[in-house]
Amino acid sequence: MQFFTDNFPLLRDAFLTTLGLSLLAGLLALVLGTVLAAMRVSPIPPLRGLATFYVETFRNTPLTVVFFFIVFGLPQIDFVVSFFVGAVLSVGLYTAAFVAEALRSGINSVGPGQAEAARAIGLTFGQSLREVVLPQAFRTVVPPLGNVWIAMVKNTSIAAGFATTELAATLPRLANANAGDILLILLAVVVGYMLITVPSAYGIHRIERRVAILR
Amino acid sequence: MTERPTGEPLVRLSGVNKWYGELHVLQDIDLSIDRGEVVVVIGPSGSGKSTLCRTINRLEGIESGEITIDGQRLPEEGKELARLRADVGMVFQSFNLFAHKTILENVTLGPIKVRKQSKADAEKRARELLDRVGVGHQADKVPAQLSGGQQQRVAIARALAMDPKVMLFDEPTSALDPEMINEVLDVMTSLARDGMTMVVVTHEMGFARRAANRVVFMDAGRIVESAVPETFFTAPSSDRAKDFLSKILNH
Numbered sequence: 222m223q224f225f226t227d228n229f230p231l232l233r234d235a236f237l238t239t240l241g242l243s244l245l246a247g248l249l250a251l252v253l254g255t256v257l258a259a260m261r262v263s264p265i266p267p268l269r270g271l272a273t274f275y276v277e278t279f280r281n282t283p284l285t286v287v288f289f290f291i292v293f294g295l296p297q298i299d300f301v302v303s304f305f306v307g308a309v310l311s312v313g314l315y316t317a318a319f320v321a322e323a324l325r326s327g328i329n330s331v332g333p334g335q336a337e338a339a340r341a342i343g344l345t346f347g348q349s350l351r352e353v354v355l356p357q358a359f360r361t362v363v364p365p366l367g368n369v370w371i372a373m374v375k376n377t378s379i380a381a382g383f384a385t386t387e388l389a390a391t392l393p394r395l396a397n398a399n400a401g402d403i404l405l406i407l408l409a410v411v412v413g414y415m416l417i418t419v420p421s422a423y424g425i426h427r428i429e430r431r432v433a434i435l436r
Numbered sequence: 437m438t439e440r441p442t443g444e445p446l447v448r449l450s451g452v453n454k455w456y457g458e459l460h461v462l463q464d465i466d467l468s469i470d471r472g473e474v475v476v477v478i479g480p481s482g483s484g485k486s487t488l489c490r491t492i493n494r495l496e497g498i499e500s501g502e503i504t505i506d507g508q509r510l511p512e513e514g515k516e517l518a519r520l521r522a523d524v525g526m527v528f529q530s531f532n533l534f535a536h537k538t539i540l541e542n543v544t545l546g547p548i549k550v551r552k553q554s555k556a557d558a559e560k561r562a563r564e565l566l567d568r569v570g571v572g573h574q575a576d577k578v579p580a581q582l583s584g585g586q587q588q589r590v591a592i593a594r595a596l597a598m599d600p601k602v603m604l605f606d607e608p609t610s611a612l613d614p615e616m617i618n619e620v621l622d623v624m625t626s627l628a629r630d631g632m633t634m635v636v637v638t639h640e641m642g643f644a645r646r647a648a649n650r651v652v653f654m655d656a657g658r659i660v661e662s663a664v665p666e667t668f669f670t671a672p673s674s675d676r677a678k679d680f681l682s683k684i685l686n687h
Contacts, residue, residue: 338532342546343522357536
């Protein structure tokens with residue numbers, strides 16, 4: 222117990238950093254991913270092309286490389302952000318590509334008749350998407366979006382390599398100081414991630430049941 | 437009640453051509469529809485009648501020719517097209533009610549988002565329309581809880597809520613069980629009687645005889661014949677129409 226009481230402040234701060242990083246990156250990914258998905262189904266070819274380019278670029282680039290680009294590459298063109306903001310941007314921009322693809326599969330699962338009926342009553346493309354297609358698409362993508370979220374929470378651990386003291390970053394630090402407690406250290410860090418992911422899985426299941434619609 | 441035809445037709449298609457790849461689905465279509473006129477389009481499967489109906493609000497684009505509604509040329513895309521579509525009601529074969537919204541919300545969505553009506557005004561009018569088509573008591577249900585016939589009547593109310601200049605019906609009874617067809621046709625007949633301008637693609641010959649001012653017969657992407665129902669059903673002039681009628685009326 223001595224180990225936990227001694228290191229509680231560090232573990233707590235690291236947990237809060239992981240949580241904050243996850244929430245901010247998740248929000249960025251959700252907003253940007255929705256915009257990208259809308260662009261990919263839009264009737265304007267340049268928008269479709271741009272979104273496709275974005276998705277393919279970020280989906281096919283390792284997250285570590287994205288981090289490297291944001292944290293060390295962007296300062297070369299005088300775009301300097303803090304390590305924490307760099308981590309939010311890296312994880313958020315990367316995950317947006319996966320959110321966009323999950324949403325696009327949801328949009329494609331909504332029958333074409335729904336969008337036709339929306340256009341037939343005079344809704345614009347944006348209104349059709351907002352009022353009719355996306356609300357139905359979101360319902361079918363709750364499970365895949367849940368997967369993206371949980372994967373993203375764990376992906377925030379890459380930030381440990383880029384000077385952000387989140388949960389995974391405490392591992393080497395604590396291990397060096399407490400060589401006899403390696404298993405306890407691992408347990409503490411894993412529990413930290415599970416404090417986020419397990420309630421998330423439960424929440425996702427609840428949302429899934431609540432938004433289920435009759436067809 | 438019926439407005440008599442004035443100079444400019446409400447809907448005019450001139451020289452309209454459309455291809456699906458190699459297939460020439462609409463060939464040199466000329467058609468004018470006057471205010472208050474009910475035009476029933478019939479013809480064999482694949483004759484292009486549904487496509488014709490769907491070009492009028494540009495759910496299907498055309499390769500050449502011109503379509504005007506109330507003297508205004510159909511815009512290509514964007515807000516202009518959306519505005520014009522708001523004036524053209526459409527009823528689909530498969531109803532296409534918004535699955536995630538209640539019956540009432542289905543009817544009020546257009547008036548609130550497109551016509552910028554207040555929620556209260558839109559709901560009041562929606563309830564009147566739902567009562568008119570006989571599904572007022574279902575207002576708080578979702579579409580999947582209604583029968584096909586009820587869903588199609590809601591779809592008609594949804595289109596009427598926009599106060600359209602013209603209503604398009606694309607095989608509105610083809611997906612219905614036989615006992616539900618009449619409840620939908622009755623609503624359509626009463627609309628026709630009230631002077632609504634209508635284009636109806638259908639296989640219901642009884643409706644054509646009863647409610648149409650004119651029957652347009654299509655085959656292989658062309659308008660083969662256009663006549664008042666009495667003439668068309670008793671003395672069709674083309675061999676193709678005679679053949680079609682002999683197949684559907686003799687059983």
